[in-house]
Amino acid sequence: MKNFAIIVFAALLLNACTQKKDYDASGNFEADEVIVSAQQSGILNSYDVKEGDQLKKGDKVGQIDVKVIELQKQQTEARIAALNEKTISPSDQVELVRRQLEVQKSQLAQQLREKNRTENLVKADAATRKQLDDINSSIDQLKKQIAVTKQQLKLNTYNTNTQNRSILSERAQMEKLVAQLQEQINKGQIINPITGTVLTNYALQGEMQVVGKPLYKIANIATLSLKAYVSGRQLPQIKLGQQVTVRIDDGKGGYKEYPGTITWISAKSEFTPKSIQTKDERPNLVYAIKVNVKNDGILKIGMYGEVILSK
Known part of the structure; x- marks a missing residue:
């Protein structure tokens, strides 16, 4: 068994x-x-x-909690708003110089007409040679002033654009910082x-x-x-x-x-x-x-x- x-x-x-x-x-x-x-x-x-x-x-x-980051973002946005107020409109300053140039051109045109008139008077012995010389001197002075004003017009435009570019460049950096801060807020x-x-x-x-x-x-x-x-x-x-x-x-x-x-x-x-x-x-x-x-x-x-x- x-x-x-x-x-x-x-x-x-x-x-x-x-x-x-x-x-x-x-x-x-x-x-x-x-x-x-x-x-x-x-x-x-x-x-x-x-x-x-x-x-x-x-x-x-x-x-x-991301309150500190939110405050940093608000502070940066406030700085961007302040930068916008610092930008200068080229038209405002350039317009003032352009008006000055128009006045000088008008004065030059008037002096040229006066020169023609005086030359005719000198030929007719109705005016002195000194009067004609004074007018020519005034014309030369106006031409120099117009040249300086034209140069100032170019410089003002350039300086204004340069200043604005600098401000806008700084603003671009701050806007990127705002985007980074927003990303950190989102990650909260x-x-x-x-x-x-x-x-x-x-x-x-x-x-x-x-x-x-x-x-x-x-x-x-x-x-x-x-x-x-x-x-x-x-x-x-x-x-x-x-x-x-x-x-x-x-x-x-x-x-x-x-x-x-x-x-x-x-x-x-x-x-x-x-x-x-x-x-x-x-x-x-x-x-x-x-x-x-x-x-x-x-x-x-x-x-x-x-x-x-x-x-």
Whole structure:
């Protein structure tokens, strides 16, 4: 009887050892997790994030205090407004010089007419030569004044434009500073980057935050990836976009199956992870693959799953 029991046990053990697995690869479910960090330093004035929350991309979930930066921006904007008042309109100053030039030209024209008249009088011995010389001297003086006024007109235009360019250049720098300050103000808002579920929360309202400090971890678990491993012998049987079957334990002694799609195949082999079993009884080198599976709410990150390449 004892020998019979030993034989039965040995037969069962041999059968278990020689029985082939009915799946082709196995692994664990994972998701692309994003850790959202503070992009500004300050007190966390408002914060509405809880583990398990469903957040949409673009949702504002918190605000870091940026009052000091806002004051700096207002101060810079006030300086820009003051610079605008310092700019000079070229037309105002140039017009004054231009009017002076017109007066001088009018005086010159009058003196030229007087010269002609005096020359005729000198010929008729009705005027002295000295009177003509005085008129010629006055004409020469007016021509010099007109030349100086014309030069002054050019210089005034140039100086005004140069002064305005200097002011406008300074204003451009300040406007860039305002844009930088606005960007820092914007970074005080905590904007959720992806649609997904909050996995872990690290922060509380009222805490002091610094740039780079993690606030929460979020992942889109509507679709999970099963990272499994196949042997080199199985590699020719798979390709990107291939439809496969993924299954998990249903908790009742059976399996729950899902359709899956192979979305990634590793380009290099690696040693078999200790926690992974393969169809070829743990070969030394395996290739990782990822199978995307639509989540019905039952699949969880880290859960074990199996891949069946063909049924």
